[in-house]
Amino acid sequence: MKIIDGKKISNLIKEEIKKEVDSILARGGKAPHLAAVIVGEDGASLTYVGSKVRSCKQVGFNSTLIKLPENISENLLIDEIYKLNNDKLIDGFIVQLPLPNHIDEQKILMAIDPNKDVDGFHPTNFGKMALNMKTFIPATPFGIMELLKRYNIETSGKNTVVIGRSHIVGRPISILMNSKGIAGDSTVTVVHSRTKNLEHYTKNADIIVSALGIPEFVKENMVKDGVVIIDVGITRVKDNSKEKGYVIKGDVDFDSVGKKASYITPVPGGVGPMTIAMLLKNTLLSKTYNK
Numbered sequence: 385m386k387i388i389d390g391k392k393i394s395n396l397i398k399e400e401i402k403k404e405v406d407s408i409l410a411r412g413g414k415a416p417h418l419a420a421v422i423v424g425e426d427g428a429s430l431t432y433v434g435s436k437v438r439s440c441k442q443v444g445f446n447s448t449l450i451k452l453p454e455n456i457s458e459n460l461l462i463d464e465i466y467k468l469n470n471d472k473l474i475d476g477f478i479v480q481l482p483l484p485n486h487i488d489e490q491k492i493l494m495a496i497d498p499n500k501d502v503d504g505f506h507p508t509n510f511g512k513m514a515l516n517m518k519t520f521i522p523a524t525p526f527g528i529m530e531l532l533k534r535y536n537i538e539t540s541g542k543n544t545v546v547i548g549r550s551h552i553v554g555r556p557i558s559i560l561m562n563s564k565g566i567a568g569d570s571t572v573t574v575v576h577s578r579t580k581n582l583e584h585y586t587k588n589a590d591i592i593v594s595a596l597g598i599p600e601f602v603k604e605n606m607v608k609d610g611v612v613i614i615d616v617g618i619t620r621v622k623d624n625s626k627e628k629g630y631v632i633k634g635d636v637d638f639d640s641v642g643k644k645a646s647y648i649t650p651v652p653g654g655v656g657p658m659t660i661a662m663l664l665k666n667t668l669l670s671k672t673y674n675k
């Protein structure tokens with residue numbers, strides 16, 4: 385079993401981005417500027433956004449964090465988005481999800497200028513992705529594609545099973561791995577909470593991408609020997625023996641499934657760090673797309 389080291393690859397990508405930034409600055413240009421909007425005080429979201437902003441510093445980007453109260457109205461949030469759309473200093477921005485229940489997520493995503501939508505969640509960008517056109521690819525699936533490429537994992541003609549059909553991971557990765565090209569050309573099946581006999585699909589999978597959010601859902605008896613495992617799950621599980629009061633668990637029972645797998649991403653240190661690296665990559669690309 386080989387570990388797919390997302391931490392190492394994400395650091396390499398960040399070094400590549402830093403070099404690009406240095407060369408932009410040497411040519412008298414401006415460093416890319418990423419803004420992140422967060423609504424409310426959800427602990428996990430604050431942690432993710434905090435590390436997105438910290439990573440900007442690492443690669444020489446400028447960053448802005450906009451923290452808004454949990455009870456902000458939909459209209460005021462949209463006003464903030466319009467300000468970012470019109471701010472010439474901002475190359476790209478994200479609105480951290482999930483949003484509070486009183487806010488219509490679709491309305492918010494539609495308000496973002498597609499040219500600054502470095503999350504790739506706007507329907508224009510999602511549509512372009514599905515049509516294999518140049519666009520912002522959502523960071524987590526973009527990161528998975530990059531891991532498959534950099535580890536030379538054969539995907540062409542393979543049976544890939546994606547567990548979960550979220551707009552952020554399951555749906556886009558199923559489209560990308562099924563598209564023509566490197567890390568693509570796979571025969572993709574998407575399984576989800578209503579799938580009957582889910583094990584039937586996972587047992588026949590050459591590659592499993594799990595983006596479900598149920599800790600250790602994928603067990604040894606659900607996979608075949610030699611399977612490639614991409615574990616996107618990051619769930620906080622209560623553990624009072626730990627200082628933080630929780631441990632982070634993936635969707636896959638790493639110890640038992642790892643024994644059968646040819647490649648596996650650990651949690652933490654697999655897909656997670658790639659998400660941030662690819663968000664930075666999209667922000668850098670935004671500068672070239674929007675020239």
Ligand code: GUN
Pocket residue numbers: 478479480481482503523524552659
């Ligand atoms: N919540 C979980 N993942 C993401 C992400 O990639 N982008 C945003 N904006 N919110 C998220």
